Amino acid sequence: MSLIVQKYGGSSLATIDKIKKVAENIINKKEEGNNVVVVVSAMGDTTDGLINLAKKISDEPDKRELDGLLSTGEMASASLLAMAIKEMGCDAISYTAYQIGMRTIGDYGKCLIEDLDDRRINRSLRKDKIVVIAGFQGINSIGDITTLGRGGADTTAVAIAVKLNAICEIYTYADGIYNIDPREYDGAKKLEEIDYEEMLELTSLGAELLHLRAIELAQKYKVPIHVGLSFGNVEGTIIREVNTMNMESKPVTGIATSDEDVAVTIKDIYSDINILSNLFEALASKKISIDMISQTAPIDGKVNVSFTIPKESLGECLNIIDDFAERENVYVDKDIDKFSVVGIGMKTSSGVAAKMFKLFSDNGIEVKMITTSQIRITCAIKQSDKQKAVELVIKNFRH
Amino acid sequence: MSLIVQKYGGSSLATIDKIKKVAENIINKKEEGNNVVVVVSAMGDTTDGLINLAKKISDEPDKRELDGLLSTGEMASASLLAMAIKEMGCDAISYTAYQIGMRTIGDYGKCLIEDLDDRRINRSLRKDKIVVIAGFQGINSIGDITTLGRGGADTTAVAIAVKLNAICEIYTYADGIYNIDPREYDGAKKLEEIDYEEMLELTSLGAELLHLRAIELAQKYKVPIHVGLSFGNVEGTIIREVNTMNMESKPVTGIATSDEDVAVTIKDIYSDINILSNLFEALASKKISIDMISQTAPIDGKVNVSFTIPKESLGECLNIIDDFAERENVYVDKDIDKFSVVGIGMKTSSGVAAKMFKLFSDNGIEVKMITTSQIRITCAIKQSDKQKAVELVIKNFRH
Numbered sequence: 153m154s155l156i157v158q159k160y161g162g163s164s165l166a167t168i169d170k171i172k173k174v175a176e177n178i179i180n181k182k183e184e185g186n187n188v189v190v191v192v193s194a195m196g197d198t199t200d201g202l203i204n205l206a207k208k209i210s211d212e213p214d215k216r217e218l219d220g221l222l223s224t225g226e227m228a229s230a231s232l233l234a235m236a237i238k239e240m241g242c243d244a245i246s247y248t249a250y251q252i253g254m255r256t257i258g259d260y261g262k263c264l265i266e267d268l269d270d271r272r273i274n275r276s277l278r279k280d281k282i283v284v285i286a287g288f289q290g291i292n293s294i295g296d297i298t299t300l301g302r303g304g305a306d307t308t309a310v311a312i313a314v315k316l317n318a319i320c321e322i323y324t325y326a327d328g329i330y331n332i333d334p335r336e337y338d339g340a341k342k343l344e345e346i347d348y349e350e351m352l353e354l355t356s357l358g359a360e361l362l363h364l365r366a367i368e369l370a371q372k373y374k375v376p377i378h379v380g381l382s383f384g385n386v387e388g389t390i391i392r393e394v395n396t397m398n399m400e401s402k403p404v405t406g407i408a409t410s411d412e413d414v415a416v417t418i419k420d421i422y423s424d425i426n427i428l429s430n431l432f433e434a435l436a437s438k439k440i441s442i443d444m445i446s447q448t449a450p451i452d453g454k455v456n457v458s459f460t461i462p463k464e465s466l467g468e469c470l471n472i473i474d475d476f477a478e479r480e481n482v483y484v485d486k487d488i489d490k491f492s493v494v495g496i497g498m499k500t501s502s503g504v505a506a507k508m509f510k511l512f513s514d515n516g517i518e519v520k521m522i523t524t525s526q527i528r529i530t531c532a533i534k535q536s537d538k539q540k541a542v543e544l545v546i547k548n549f550r551h
Numbered sequence: 552m553s554l555i556v557q558k559y560g561g562s563s564l565a566t567i568d569k570i571k572k573v574a575e576n577i578i579n580k581k582e583e584g585n586n587v588v589v590v591v592s593a594m595g596d597t598t599d600g601l602i603n604l605a606k607k608i609s610d611e612p613d614k615r616e617l618d619g620l621l622s623t624g625e626m627a628s629a630s631l632l633a634m635a636i637k638e639m640g641c642d643a644i645s646y647t648a649y650q651i652g653m654r655t656i657g658d659y660g661k662c663l664i665e666d667l668d669d670r671r672i673n674r675s676l677r678k679d680k681i682v683v684i685a686g687f688q689g690i691n692s693i694g695d696i697t698t699l700g701r702g703g704a705d706t707t708a709v710a711i712a713v714k715l716n717a718i719c720e721i722y723t724y725a726d727g728i729y730n731i732d733p734r735e736y737d738g739a740k741k742l743e744e745i746d747y748e749e750m751l752e753l754t755s756l757g758a759e760l761l762h763l764r765a766i767e768l769a770q771k772y773k774v775p776i777h778v779g780l781s782f783g784n785v786e787g788t789i790i791r792e793v794n795t796m797n798m799e800s801k802p803v804t805g806i807a808t809s810d811e812d813v814a815v816t817i818k819d820i821y822s823d824i825n826i827l828s829n830l831f832e833a834l835a836s837k838k839i840s841i842d843m844i845s846q847t848a849p850i851d852g853k854v855n856v857s858f859t860i861p862k863e864s865l866g867e868c869l870n871i872i873d874d875f876a877e878r879e880n881v882y883v884d885k886d887i888d889k890f891s892v893v894g895i896g897m898k899t900s901s902g903v904a905a906k907m908f909k910l911f912s913d914n915g916i917e918v919k920m921i922t923t924s925q926i927r928i929t930c931a932i933k934q935s936d937k938q939k940a941v942e943l944v945i946k947n948f949r950h
Contacts, residue, residue, distance in 0.1 A: 168608060171608070206631065209571070209634050209635045209638055210638040213634050214634050216644070217630040217637070218634070220629070220645055220647070221626075221630035221631060223626075224626045224627045224630075227620075227622075228623045230619070231616040231623075232604060232605065232620060234616045235609060235612050239612075246619055295650055297647070
């Protein structure tokens with residue numbers, strides 16, 4: 153008999169009919185002889201609806217009260233799902249964050265799970281009940297309701313799986329993880345497995361399938377996450393530690409692309425560490441997230457520096473730059489696609505970057521900027537080259 | 552400086568605009584130099600909406616899960632109201648039942664308040680905050696969420712007023728308590744004050760303005776309840792202990808009428824205590840609420856017995872009676888208005904019943920059944936006589 157923690161997202165619970173379908177799915181797992189703990193998100197667009205209510209009151213709603221408000225969505229869906237399971241003849245019980253002592257630290261709206269008290273869950277499991285838990289929420293040290301940030305129910309599920317030493321299954325709108333977003337590319341291929349680090353890179357590059365912190369937590373405690381379709385019986389993808397010794401022939405696991413950024417270049421800036429650090433500090437203080445910084449070597453004590461920022465921050469960014477550089481020395485390139493390949497095999501397989509740049513150059517793809525990590529290469533290319541770049545990488549790297 | 556517990560119902564909080572108006576009202580009270588604790592119901596029809604969701608899952612949703620589900624409505628409105636108050640520049644904080652240790656006993660869906668822990672409320676008041684509390688909900692001894700039954704937020708407010716030794720103000724759709732429902736009779740007059748017992752009688756007769764148990768609790772601890780309009784500055788009605796010595800000239804405080812019942816008469820039933828008690832037990836076991844029982848004196852060991860029941864229970868009632876009496880001995884009268892006059896002055900003022908019946912008889916109003924309590928006279932009359940009866944009582948009794 154296995155102990156399984158399943159997590160269902162809002163789209164899987166959007167209507168009462170869908171909730172009933174999820175209940176059936178859970179009962180099947182139970183009847184196969186497993187103990188089941190279920191973590192739920194709020195139904196469908198409930199969270200957005202609640203945020204809209206709050207926004208009608210204030211452009212910046214009080215964060216403590218907003219967390220209290222948002223937490224009700226998951227409480228409601230947990231109660232409804234437990235009700236549905238019981239109605240189908242299987243015993244079930246729902247718990248809110250405070251009922252399982254889901255202790256958090258940190259700021260409202262983005263708190264971190266510290267620990268939870270699994271005694272009530274275990275008592276209910278011993279009584280052969282299916283346990284349904286309101287995800288996304290916790291209680292901080294002063295007894296306030298806190299939330300884990302959008303997508304946080306994934307992290308709730310992993311935390312409970314860690315605590316209970318259980319298998320973790322995350323059911324979502326996708327039937328697994330693909331080497332590239334299957335909604336954008338027909339040739340996308342579903343992965344059987346993916347390493348935590350690869351998944352972290354892909355997620356931070358914009359693959360929105362899972363909550364980033366859920367992956368970090370799973371990696372820390374080495375809990376595999378099974379990602380699959382809510383109502384299908386297809387095989388999904390397992391996120392786990394992948395043995396890189398077997399992976400030399402597969403340097404590229406996934407590709408991520410993003411058109412959301414612009415590149416800003418400042419020419420002839422004095423290579424004084426203070427100027428640049430003051431500039432980046434000023435940008436950060438306005439919460440403008442800077443990516444892909446690259447700087448040329450100094451000539452006559454002057455350097456050129458380029459970085460990418462989200463499109464919508466451009467205006468604010470240029471205002472800030474005015475304090476540091478003449479406007480005629482500032483260049484903006486809006487035709488940027490951030491193109492990333494991720495693969496844990498890169499750690500042991502050298503020459504991936506070289507091979508990729510040769511491919512691009514042979515095929516007329518201009519590489520405007522480059523940044524790399526141990527398992528990722530990101531380059532800025534023209535948006536019109538994106539499709540070609542994807543096809544070249546898929547064709548030329550085994551994955 | 553006074554400490555005031557205010558309660559706002561769902562209709563006062565139905566939209567964000569109404570919530571903002573309530574927030575203004577509260578801030579005014581605060582700025583007049585009072586400390587304010589606010590108890591809220593769920594916004595508008597939220598509770599009905601949640602019940603409908605549950606009913607789509609089950610005709611009889613699991614009671615524990617239903618309580619968990621319903622409690623989210625008040626949590627959400629408490630957060631939103633606190634947000635709105637803060638947005639207007641006044642400090643506020645919301646609490647759920649578990650955050651103020653609102654301990655309950657008894658069944659899900661109709662639990663009773665045992666006690667609450669006022670430390671967090673007091674700490675927040677000392678910090679000059681307006682405290683907003685989710686009404687209608689509690690936590691039982693095993694840590695489950697429970698609800699107090701429809702209208703239960705009134706009882707939450709009174710319980711908190713008792714605990715804090717505060718003034719209790721209940722804001723509702725009506726601007727006070729009238730001698731008769733002002734939505735039905737133009738000549739209705741607002742009362743300055745009404746005794747707890749009178750209010751209890753009127754409420755159990757169907758005046759739905761307040762939760763019955765809120766009045767009982769206020770009576771027990773002698774906490775006056777001020778009932779008034781959410782956004783008006785008009786004087787409302789105070790529910791409190793009324794000195795009957797000053798009341799001899801005012802025997803009738805209020806009138807209540809109800810067309811919701813039918814009268815059932817069984818003729819020639821053997822005057823055997825077991826038969827009648829078995830019949831009433833059988834009806835009670837089906838949760839058919841029996842009212843206005845009257846029985847004639849036995850003739851030849853046989854009696855006639857009449858009682859009223861809610862219209863919708865008639866079919867089930869007749870089925871049960873089949874076990875106790877022949878169908879030809881059972882008479883049903885559907886043309887029944889339950890007409891009640893209530894007044895604590897009746898305790899000291901004799902002849903009220905006699906005067907009323909003479910008035911009715913002089914004016915051709917047939918009195919079909921009668922029951923009385925110390926401060927109430929109820930008679931069943933024809934529905935077509937209701938308007939005339941109201942006018943006669945209003946004209947002929949000072950009130």
